[in-house]
């Protein structure tokens with residue numbers, strides 16, 4: 499978060515009508531003390547003070563995000579010259595969990611990789627269909643998902659999908675009977691990446707030229723472990 503935005507949120511919260519409860523998305527319902535509130539306010543930049551209190555309201559999430567977007571558009575990270583084909587020739591299948599954003603944990607630059615996220619980062623029929631569609635998009639854009647492309651399956655510890663391991667909706671999501679969920683290693687990310695890579699190998703919808711890897715991210719350490727080392731998806735390429 500840009501420093502000016504962070505400070506704007508905090509100082510707004512400190513001087514809201516309720517002096518005991520922050521009213522911003524940044525610190526919702528967080529009790530604050532009066533001395534702390536004044537201390538932070540005086541450390542805030544003068545322009546931030548005028549910006550936040552002239553409007554007499556906390557910044558909304560959209561306010562914050564559009565400000566960040568403006569900062570991005572003005573920064574060197576943005577380039578209008580980026581290509582639709584990822585510069586790393588890499589696709590990542592990962593979980594929607596906000597702690598496990600591949601762009602963050604791999605420090606990706608814009609345009610470097612395609613990231614597909616669903617619940618658990620799992621290879622489901624919908625995942626395979628999307629991979630197939632992306633292959634068509636690449637071809638129509640003058641590229642080809644052939645040799646030199648990487649496909650990473652990224653699972654993680656403490657995944658929310660663990661709570662769904664007995665749910666009929668999850669079985670339907672995977673296209674398996676309820677009793678088939680046990681074979682998908684829902685609660686074991688080290689095993690589930692291997693299960694999903696096997697599913698990729700078995701699907702004719704995915705290019706056999708991919709160099710496929712299975713990784714597990716530990717939410718307690720921030721580190722990624724390679725559980726399934728990079729290897730061609732299939733020995734006989736189909737791209």
Ligand SMILES: [Zn+2]
Nearest residue numbers: 593595657658
């Ligand atoms: Zn997850």
